[in-house]
Amino acid sequence: MDRADALALxxxxxxxxxxxxxxxxxxxxxxxxxxxxxxxxxxxxQFADAYALAQAAPGPNVMYVTLIGWQVGGWIGALATTLALxxxxxxxAIVFVRLSARNPSAPLGRAIRSGLAxxxxxxxxxxxxxxxxxxxxxxxxxxLTALAFAIVMRTRxxxxxxxxxGALAGVAGLV
Amino acid sequence: xxxxxxxxxxxxxxxxxxxxxxxxxxxFSQISLSGFGGVLFWSRYVLVERRRWLTxxxxxxxxxxxxxxxxxxxxxxxxxxxYRHAGWAGLSAAIVGFLGWPFLIVxxxxxxxxxxxxxxxxxxxxxxxxAAAVGLLIANAVKMASVLPRRWRPWLFALLxxxxxxxxxxxxxxxxxxxxxLGVAAAWRERR
Numbered sequence: 001m002d003r004a005d006a007l008a009l010x011x012x013x014x015x016x017x018x019x020x021x022x023x024x025x026x027x028x029x030x031x032x033x034x035x036x037x038x039x040x041x042x043x044x045x046q047f048a049d050a051y052a053l054a055q056a057a058p059g060p061n062v063m064y065v066t067l068i069g070w071q072v073g074g075w076i077g078a079l080a081t082t083l084a085l086x087x088x089x090x091x092x093a094i095v096f097v098r099l100s101a102r103n104p105s106a107p108l109g110r111a112i113r114s115g116l117a118x119x120x121x122x123x124x125x126x127x128x129x130x131x132x133x134x135x136x137x138x139x140x141x142x143x144l145t146a147l148a149f150a151i152v153m154r155t156r157x158x159x160x161x162x163x164x165x166g167a168l169a170g171v172a173g174l175v
Numbered sequence: 176x177x178x179x180x181x182x183x184x185x186x187x188x189x190x191x192x193x194x195x196x197x198x199x200x201x202x203f204s205q206i207s208l209s210g211f212g213g214v215l216f217w218s219r220y221v222l223v224e225r226r227r228w229l230t231x232x233x234x235x236x237x238x239x240x241x242x243x244x245x246x247x248x249x250x251x252x253x254x255x256x257x258y259r260h261a262g263w264a265g266l267s268a269a270i271v272g273f274l275g276w277p278f279l280i281v282x283x284x285x286x287x288x289x290x291x292x293x294x295x296x297x298x299x300x301x302x303x304x305x306a307a308a309v310g311l312l313i314a315n316a317v318k319m320a321s322v323l324p325r326r327w328r329p330w331l332f333a334l335l336x337x338x339x340x341x342x343x344x345x346x347x348x349x350x351x352x353x354x355x356x357l358g359v360a361a362a363w364r365e366r367r
Contacts, residue, residue: 059277122336170303
């Protein structure tokens with residue numbers, strides 16, 4: 001990919017991540033349209049593989065955006081799509097922290113925080129719900145999910161051990 | 176890093192204790208490197224349970240704001256935390272810690288995957304790990320819910336957000352566009 005393509009990729013993803021309220025899932029369909037349909041830089045299969053790999057890899061699931069950039073244009077492409085994520089979030093964080101620092105105990109600020117907190121909790125349950133249904137295909141999977149839940153609620157075990165145990169159970173053919 | 180000058184408008188005057196940028200880098204590296212199948216669980220685990228930089232209430236409130244703003248939720252939360260507690264150095268530390276390692280790893284995994292994608296062992300291990308990761312995320316949501324006051328209204332908003340986005344899979348923007356103003360208005364009326 002040449003520099004003009006890299007710049008176009010960066011600008012388009014910059015626009016998308018500036019609009020991605022609630023996470024990049026909301027704008028993923030347009031990412032697909034842009035790199036697969038419009039420019040035909042990668043295939044739909046490559047796009048889907050990038051998404052699945054980023055879920056499995058350590059780190060935020062949003063790293064599929066990096067992998068898409070890498071498939072489109074190597075290191076330059078990966079940097080372009082990743083930086084497009086960093087810029088809007090940085091601006092948002094700076095503006096938000098500066099505004100809220102002016103008067104942290106203002107009644108409106110308090111109302112915003114306590115009014116949004118229940119919604120954040122409901123959305124976290126939503127993520128868990130969507131994932132629990134897409135990840136598990138039979139009762140073995142649900143049982144493993146329930147076991148991991150019970151252990152992390154009741155003990156102070158390092159959760160990485162649970163993930164490792166889950167992987168071993170998978171390799172042993174239990175799920 | 177020098178202490179904040181009194182009267183300056185710099186973010187270092189913000190509430191919340193000062194945290195060294197080096198520690199922010201280490202904490203967010205730990206969060207992102209542990210985050211198999213998602214980082215939300217780990218950000219709460221590290222910031223609230225291990226390092227005790229945030230209370231449960233502060234974590235939920237910061238996450239709520241991060242969800243309202245454009246960009247990946249936990250990434251927004253990381254940058255807000257970094258900038259609030261250590262200014263520009265903290266912001267940079269959060270970005271590099273949170274995205275730097277995964278950037279290299281995901282490309283490495285991409286290279287490996289296109290060579291070894293057909294191994295059944297790899298597929299099975301991943302599906303077992305994902306099943307366990309979801310269990311962790313549910314525990315996270317249950318622990319976060321412990322901060323909700325024991326009145327019906329906050330629980331109703333949590334339930335509506337869950338039904339709209341989780342069960343019915345409606346677009347997040349629409350659900351937030353309705354629930355967020357109503358939730359804030361309800362909290363405003365209850366403020367006394």
